[in-house]
Structures are given as C-alpha cells and as structure tokens.
Amino acid sequence: ETGVTQSPTHLIKTRGQQVTLRCSSQSGHNTVSWYQQALGQGPQFIFQYYREEENGRGNFPPRFSGLQFPNYSSELNVNALELDDSALYLCASSLRGSTDTQYFGPGTRLTVL
C-alpha cells in the first residue's frame, strides 16, 4: 500500500506569480483534502475534492483553486501569490463513506519572496 505523496518538496516563488502543487492519494482512497500550515500553527483546511468536484471549502479566497483527476490525484493552484502564502501545504487522502480518517503526505514547503 502506497502512502500519500506530494511534489515538489519545496519551491520558491516571487509575489504575484502562480504555483501548482501536486498530490497522489493513498491507494484505495478517493477523496483528497488540502491544508495550509503556517509556521508554528496547526493546519488550516483549504478545500476537499471528491469525484473530481470541490466538496467543501475553508476560509480561503478564490485564487486558491484545485483539481482532482480520474485516478484521484489532485492539484492545488494558487494565483497572484502573496507573502502570507508562504507555508507548508499538506495533502490528505481518505475513503469517502468509511469511518477512517485522513492520512497526510509529507507536504510542499512554499516560500514567497
């Protein structure tokens, strides 16, 4: 059984640029959630994808968007990057309809200069 993987591990962008982060869910899972974790804080829910559609969103602006593909992998896109977007971006996968919880990937560390 393969766990959740994310790419890239880390990247550096400048303010105003756009970024795409990628996630492959754990085998057998069909739901992907994205979280933002600022330094020294707990993860904050961005949104969740199930059946290739957004299924719940936290308090994040529309410049945060996502996709889910038929193989359940997912992308997080952030447009017009701001300095405060610097954080660890975490992907978590789960199986909808089960009572099991979410399992996290290693994260992508984004630095915005």
Add this chain to the structure above:
Amino acid sequence: QKEVEQDPGPLSVPEGAIVSLNCTYSNSAFQYFMWYRQYSRKGPELLMYTYSSGNKEDGRFTAQVDKSSKYISLFIRDSQPSDSATYLCATGGDAGNMLTFGGGTRLMVKP
C-alpha cells in the same frame, strides 16, 4: 475564540516521564477526534483516532475523550527522546471530511 484550543508549549520532560497533552473544543457537532505527531518540516502522522467519549489505548499511547466537557487528552507513557515532536489534536464532524486542528504542542523529551 478558536474552535480547538491547544497549549503551544514547549513542554520539556525527562526520559521515562508520563506526558499529558490536552485540547479543548467548542463545537458539539465534532464526533471524531485524532492526535497527529509532526516532526520538524514533515507531514502529520496519525497516532490515535477515536470516536465518541472514552479511552483508547495503543502501546504507550492512550487517547481520552470527554464530550461532556469538550476535552480531549493524549497520554504518553515511558516517554522517549524520539517522542520529541509537535503533537496536533484534530476534530471533525465526519471522519473523512474537514478537520479542525489545534495549534499544536511542542514536546521535548530529554535523555
């Protein structure tokens, strides 16, 4: 007021000590309770997962949930230096949906 409150620490204990980590939450709709361990610059790793009030034990770890007082705890027995990490409590109304996290407690176990 945050939905899930957690003392940020740091909490420093000697090796072998019993560690108690705690969270309080405000939303009575929360039914699922998790503890994740996060090492520096890594993703959270699921430690314990419980539903409803009561205790759950797994090796050196015991999770305790008191829904009447909206209080959740994690106990670590015989703590080891390798337990040094940030511990995150998380709750949700549905196991696979949005999780609400506390801010994390940093634990340091000294040899």
